[in-house]
Amino acid sequence: MAHTGLPTGIASPDAQGLLHQQLDTPSRVDEVTDRLVTAIAIGEYLPGARLPVERDLAAYLGAGRMTVRAALARLVERGLLETRRGRGGGSFVRDQWPDSSTEAVGRTLTHRLAELRDRCDAVCRLQGAVCRAAAESRTDQDIAVLWERFEAYRSAETGLAAQQADSGLHEAISAAAHNDVLAQLLRDLKATVSMGAPAHLWGEPSSMRAMEVRALHEHEKLVRAISDGRADDADALGRLHGAIDFHHITTAMRRAGVPSGD
Structure with missing residues (x-):
């Protein structure tokens, strides 16, 4: 996001x-x-x-x-x-x-690995709570917006356009929760995972497309669970989807040639 x-x-x-x-x-x-x-x-x-x-x-x-x-x-x-x-x-x-970037990536991620692991875990848990709230509180208008944002992600080109469409979908999920405090907590927590700005990381080039496809399938299941009002499923799917961030980090570490412990 x-x-x-x-x-x-x-x-x-x-x-x-x-x-x-x-x-x-x-x-x-x-x-x-x-x-x-x-x-x-x-x-x-x-x-x-x-x-x-x-x-x-x-x-x-x-x-x-x-x-x-x-x-x-x-x-x-x-x-x-x-x-x-x-x-x-x-x-x-x-x-x-x-x-020329490889050594810097290895240094930076190795230094922050333990912190990033804990923060990404917390993001998963809080994202599950936001998705649960969305399933419990969504309106018909929210559902329409969620499916519209999902289709925008499905049709987006790989890379920057997909990243922006993903952000739009997650913003709609937070809006559907109708809890500004939860939404702000999630935004603030995700910002602490960032290396350079509070922006949603999108993965290194060689694994990016595979992650976009994975996210597409997870997005569809998540939007369907929220739309159907299945709060337990939305919570579990939100947590699962949040794990992509730490997967990106460990994939980047492997590319940089440093151990991630995973």
Whole structure:
């Protein structure tokens, strides 16, 4: 699920930038660079996607704007990003996982593996609760929107379009739960799994299409369970579907040549 707001408790971008502006070091630039490289490699930002502006990216990463600017410049030099000027410009992804990204992906995921395992497990459990609430509270209008979003995902092209359609479907599921607190908790928790921004990771290139097909089948079962009001099934299916995120992480680790323990 993609998100545009900051998770609860994160300071404003301006406050974050002022806090870190004088504290960041060259090693901090290395860390932020690795996180952005990893975010692109595992599909938080897919080819063609535009990254958030520096101010917002600094807030997501808890880094100063100059640090983020230096990291972005490195990604441009490596060919992962391109900078477009003028209206509608910004930093856009050119290449998802060249060989030069592999070491950074391995370092970043290995460092965060235990934390990511626990957070992904929590996401699965909370996503099940949201899906249960949707099955119990959905209206006829909610059901119509869910099937419309499902068809949009089914017809989407692989990659960025499928990722965006997936986000739309999950937003509709959260809306059908009619519980803003649950929906916000899930958004905030999923944001903490992110490497580079609160965005739904989409997997590394070689496994992406297989995961999209898997998600299609799981989406259909989940939307049907919610539509039919089968709360227990919706809960179980929501948890199962949430496991895709950690599968993406362990698949990326295998590609990077580091053990995941799974």
